[in-house]
Amino acid sequence: MRGDPVADQQTTAAAAVPSARGTQRKPPRGRLTASDILRKISQVLGELLITAGIVLLLFVGWELWWTNVEADAKQTEAVKSFAQEFAGPVTPAVSQATDYGPPVVGTAPAHGKTIGIMYIPRFGPDYTRPIIEGTDQDVLDTLGLGHYGNTSMPGALGNFAVAGHRQTHGAVLDNIHTLVPGDKIYVQTPDGYYTYVFRNNQIVLPSQTDVLMPVPTQPGVTPRESILTMTSCNPRFGSQERIIAYSVLEGWQPSSAGPPSEIATQVAQAQGKG
Structure with a gap:
């Protein structure tokens, strides 16, 4: 039996009209939506930030550790070379109260050459650092304490000034x-x-170079003392300021008299006799 023609027509018409759901078509495969693009950008940025963090950590490790390792090796070599070349008695002087007359003042060597060795017991029993002529990076970044070339030499009246890094x-x-x-x-x-003998320290701005004058911070004044000025960055992990440490010459003794008793062991070790 044939069906109702009217019903058949209605059924056919209904099938031809798309439903409301049918109008929300999914995007063709392979085409990215805005949310997909944002998600991928976030992933890429996250990976870049992680990579940048790792690179930063490696750089900090290189600055705070490896540069110290390299510099320590070069400084140790410079100390040994100097101590062995100018080897003198390592037995402490019989009497440190002996008057040896006015200090002998040497001539500044060429840039990058060794002036001598500095010992600071307050910094530990192994603190032995070379003093090198010049304050350029090739000196300060590898060889330790650099001597400001426009200042006095050890023992002379005026200002014997050196610079050195604080953390690297x-x-x-x-x-x-x-x-x-x-x-x-x-x-x-x-x-x-x-x-x-250490006297005092001072915090100044990097632009305050008058600390290097013959009488620190006093332009035009004739020096009557032999001063040691040490300069470094401040704070310890920054460079916004400079910390200045001033010391005054108490006495001297020739190499032939032997070292002061407080550093005799270190002098012997530097010469390979300790």
């Missing part, structure tokens, strides 16, 4: 802030041993 490249002045008035600082040159 050997960290030669990392503990400069721990110095206490009365602490001894010893400088050894081919001519002898110069004993300085």
Whole structure:
């Protein structure tokens, strides 16, 4: 039996009209939506941030660790070379109260050459650092304490000034802030041993270069003392300021007299006799 023609027509018409759901078609495969693009961008940015973090950590590790390792090796070599070339008695001087007359003052060597060795007991029994002529990066980043070429030499009237890093490249002045008035600082040159006594420190801006004057911070004044000035960055992990440590010459003794008793062991070790 044939069906109702009218019903058949209605059924056919209904099938031809798309449903409301049918109008929300899914995007063709292979085409990205805005949310897919944002998700991928977030993933890429996340990976880049992680990579940048790893690179930053490696750089910090290189700065705070590896530069110290490299610099320590070069400084140790410079100390041994100097100590062996200018080998003198390692037995302490019989009497450190002996008057040896005015200090002998040497001539500054060429840039990058060794002036002598600095010993600072406050910084530990193994603190032995070379003093090198010049304050350019090739000196400070590898060889330790650099001598400002426009300042005096050890023992001379005026200002014998040196610079050094605080946290990297050997960290030669990392503990400069721990110095206490009365602490001894010893400088050894081919001519002898110069004993300085720490007096005070000062925090200044990097632009305040008058700390290097013959009488620090006093332009035009004639020096009447032999001063040792040490400069480094401040704070310890920054460079916004400079910390300046001042010491005054207390006495000296020629190399032939032997070293001061407080550093005799270190002098012997530097010469390979300890």
